[in-house]
Amino acid sequence: MVGAVLGVTLIGGVAVAQWPGGGPRAAVEPGNTVASPMEEQSPRPVDPTPAKASGDPGRQTGPSGSDGSDGQKETPVPPSGPGTFTAARASGKTVGTGGPLRRYQVQVEDGAGVSAAQAAVDVQAILSDGRSWAAHGKGRFQLVADGADVTIKIATPRTTDKLCAPVGDTGGELNCEVAGGVVVNLKRWVKGSPQYDGPPAEYRHLIINHEIGHLIGYHQHMGCPGPGRAAPVMMQQIKGLDGCKSNAWPYTAQGTFVTGPPAP
Known part of the structure; x- marks a missing residue:
C-alpha cells in the first residue's frame, strides 16, 4: 500500500533489489531512467508545516467518501501519460537531527493534473511531522531542486507499471521502490486506498512513510499486532488490515514505535 527520498517497496508485492550502499530493497526501477525533467521556472524555498498530530495513530480524521475521494467531487486520474516528468523547483531545510542526510527531489508526470510544487510541499510536510522517521533519529531529509540522492516520482498507472515492471507487476494499482527512489502511482496519490479508513490525502502519508x-x-x-490495534506503517495495508486500524505513521504522537510481527 503503502523511504531518500526514499526507495519504494511494492506496496502490494515484494521484489528484492539493491540500494546504493548495500542492503536489500523491495523493488527496483529500470535504471531510474526518466526523460529529461521539465523544470518549473525557478527554485523556491519551502517552509514545511508539519501535519497536526493526533493522539492515536489508529484514529483518523474521518472516513473517506463512498467514491474514495474524501467526500469531495472525485478527481479524475488519467490512466497514462507521456512518460516525461516535471521536477519541483523547490528546496527546504534539513529535517531530522540524526542519521545520514538524504537529499530528495519530487517529480510529477506531465499531464497528471498534480502540481509538482504542491506535491513537494506535501512530501516535506510528511517528513517534518513529529510522528515520522526524522523526528526519531532515523535519518535526515532535505528537499532539493537539484543534486538529489533520491527521486520521488508520481506517475500515471500505466507509466508506473512500465517503471516498476523489472521488479514486479503493479497492475495499474500499486507503488514500487526503485533504484535511486520511489514511484508513486497517481491513482493511489489521488484516491487513496479502499482499505484505508481515512481521506486520500492522509493515505499519502502512509505511502511516503512506508517507502x-x-x-x-x-x-x-510487518503484520497486524492484534485486532483493534494500529497497523504498523510497514504493513502492506492496501492488502487488508486483518483486524487492525489503518495508520499512516511509524510513531504515535507520544513517540511510541508502532510495530507488529514479521509478515509471512
Whole structure:
C-alpha cells in the first residue's frame, strides 16, 4: 500500500533489489531512467508545516467518501501519460537531527493534473511531522531542486507499471521502490486506498512513510499486532488490515514505535 527520498517497496508485492550502499530493497526501477525533467521556472524555498498530530495513530480524521475521494467531487486520474516528468523547483531545510542526510527531489508526470510544487510541499510536510522517521533519529531529509540522492516520482498507472515492471507487476494499482527512489502511482496519490479508513490525502502519508521505512532499513513487512490495534506503517495495508486500524505513521504522537510481527 503503502523511504531518500526514499526507495519504494511494492506496496502490494515484494521484489528484492539493491540500494546504493548495500542492503536489500523491495523493488527496483529500470535504471531510474526518466526523460529529461521539465523544470518549473525557478527554485523556491519551502517552509514545511508539519501535519497536526493526533493522539492515536489508529484514529483518523474521518472516513473517506463512498467514491474514495474524501467526500469531495472525485478527481479524475488519467490512466497514462507521456512518460516525461516535471521536477519541483523547490528546496527546504534539513529535517531530522540524526542519521545520514538524504537529499530528495519530487517529480510529477506531465499531464497528471498534480502540481509538482504542491506535491513537494506535501512530501516535506510528511517528513517534518513529529510522528515520522526524522523526528526519531532515523535519518535526515532535505528537499532539493537539484543534486538529489533520491527521486520521488508520481506517475500515471500505466507509466508506473512500465517503471516498476523489472521488479514486479503493479497492475495499474500499486507503488514500487526503485533504484535511486520511489514511484508513486497517481491513482493511489489521488484516491487513496479502499482499505484505508481515512481521506486520500492522509493515505499519502502512509505511502511516503512506508517507502522511507524500507530506505532506512526496515526491509521486512510487518503484520497486524492484534485486532483493534494500529497497523504498523510497514504493513502492506492496501492488502487488508486483518483486524487492525489503518495508520499512516511509524510513531504515535507520544513517540511510541508502532510495530507488529514479521509478515509471512
